[in-house]
Amino acid sequence: MAHHSDITSDLDSDIVDSDDDEDNEEFTTFRGPWFNVVDPNSFIMPDPDFREETGPVSFYPGMLNRDVCVDERIVGFKGRHQLKQYISNKKAHRWGIKLWVLSDSTSGYTHHLNIYKGRRNERRSPNGQGYQAVMDLMEPHFYKEHHITFDSFFTSPKLVYDLLDKQTHSTGTVIKSRKDMPSSFKNAIMQKGDVKVKTRAGVMAVQWADRRVVSLLTTTGSARQIQTTNGKGREVSIPAIIDTYNLAMGGVDLGDQLILQFEPQFKSLKMWRKLLFHSLVTAAVYAYICYRDSFIVQYKMDHLKFHQQLCQELTGGFRQGSRNRQLRIIPVQHRTLARLSERHFPSKIPDGNRKRCAVCAGHGGGFRKTRIPWWCEDCRVGLCVEGCFRKFHTRINFEE
Known part of the structure; x- marks a missing residue:
């Protein structure tokens, strides 16, 4: 040449x-x-x-x-x-x-x-x-x-x-x-x-x-x-x-598009955290591109399946921490309350009965006389599914 x-x-x-x-x-x-x-x-x-x-x-x-x-x-x-x-x-x-x-x-x-x-x-x-x-x-x-x-x-x-x-x-x-x-x-x-x-x-x-x-x-x-x-x-x-x-x-x-697909959405005032998680996601994209274009296998996972499997293999059986995210903000002296520490689920009141909501009824709200078909079976109180159930089981003073 x-x-x-x-x-x-x-x-x-x-x-x-x-x-x-x-x-x-x-x-x-x-x-x-x-x-x-x-x-x-x-x-x-x-x-x-x-x-x-x-x-x-x-x-x-x-x-x-x-x-x-x-x-x-x-x-x-x-x-x-x-x-x-x-x-x-x-x-x-x-x-x-x-x-x-x-x-x-x-x-x-x-x-x-x-x-x-x-x-x-x-x-x-x-x-x-x-x-x-x-x-x-x-x-x-x-x-x-x-x-x-x-x-x-x-x-x-x-x-x-x-x-x-x-x-x-x-x-x-x-x-x-x-x-x-x-x-x-x-x-x-x-x-x-x-x-x-x-x-x-x-x-x-x-x-x-x-x-x-x-x-x-x-x-x-x-x-x-x-x-x-x-x-x-x-x-x-x-x-x-x-x-x-x-x-x-x-x-x-093209690299930006692959990275933004699974970029963690979290707020932080620390610049190094943003760079750290960006580097981790970029490394995961590296791995996916190498897997997609290099490995000869009969069936290849798409980007979502690859990312999910990668996360599962990295965490393995070593997941720690409480399942109840709201429990982290409850003071230690109040964590013995059953309604704040145990696992509770909303359910229908048997026999078609109704109860007043323990949170929004009787406290000056617009639903004072309203009875609802939902309750917490463990706590034996009526609770609205939207808002009131979470407030009752995560706040110490739920009337506020």
């Missing part, structure tokens, strides 16, 4: 036009100027020469599939802490602890994550926060021809070139006003369906007009038009690199 620095010099003059005065006037990088691609359908970037095995074996620690993606994740938390962040476009949790996540694009398997510690607690990178997050996550996996996908928060020409120097391919949407982007992209007037392609030193910049203008940077793939189906089921024509981005970018979101 040719090195990226030799690609531009070997291009056919019919495909690439170097007479693009607007972009050749000034360029602030040693990589050289951007060249205009005359025929995007004939211009193809090299494919990654992946050097690790793909498939189920890649789920073992330290190994990645070829296609991975980087995105942010929020662990829901509304208490007071300096790490708490707000992200408006996260529907599940807008407030919480932000994580940088490296995930498999196909399965949603989370390979690595870093906690964002805030602007004051992290070293400032001269290349930006998104640049440093991607480089930290991918550092153990350089020089293996991976293909990493990210969104416009992370993408910049500097990041794409530095990854390419470490033999790591990348694709990402990009803000057209980023430093070192083609100057003709910034004020381009395009109609729906128009495509503009430029290349420089192994990197391709694509600008495509759909409902709005989208700009991408990539080191692999092509901008040729392909037919695909949109969300409404209609056949549409889009550049191939757009389809590649759409397929590869959803890995972190």
Whole structure:
């Protein structure tokens, strides 16, 4: 495979036009100027020469599939802490602890994550926060021809070139006003369906007009038009690199969906508890993905059955604590009362008889003269099933 620095010099003059005065006037990088691609359908970037095995074996620690993606994740938390962040476009949790996540694009398997510690607690990178997050996550996996996908928060020409120097391919949407982007992209007037392609030193910049203008940077793939189906089921024509981005970018979101299915719903003012339980559920999702994609068995459990069996095997026969949750808040000196400590159940009064409720009747309520057919057989008193039965058996002064 040719090195990226030799690609531009070997291009056919019919495909690439170097007479693009607007972009050749000034360029602030040693990589050289951007060249205009005359025929995007004939211009193809090299494919990654992946050097690790793909498939189920890649789920073992330290190994990645070829296609991975980087995105942010929020662990829901509304208490007071300096790490708490707000992200408006996260529907599940807008407030919480932000994580940088490296995930498999196909399965949603989370390979690595870093906690964002805030602007004051992290070293400032001269290349930006998104640049440093991607480089930290991918550092153990350089020089293996991976293909990493990210969104416009992370993408910049500097990041794409530095990854390419470490033999790591990348694709990402990009803000057209980023430093070192083609100057003709910034004020381009395009109609729906128009495509503009430029290349420089192994990197391709694509600008495509759909409902709005989208700009991408990539080191692999092509901008040729392909037919695909949109969300409404209609056949549409889009550049191939757009389809590649759409397929590869959803890995972190897929992992979020699997985690949120069985995320514990509890309130806590302690940030470490939220992170702890998030880590446990994430580990359970790891196990499910490995089981689903690696083990060869005749019958495979779905996610719910797998999660239930995992919890049962972890707890085993070592469950401790009282079955009566309300008993924990009853003072010790009152736990000898039979109605507060024993197990009681509502039942119908025999022979169709009725009794007044011991809680709500005769205490100024609207049901003073009402008789009900339900009672507690052990306590021999009439009780309303909704509210009064629980109040009578959990409160010392149930008349209040």
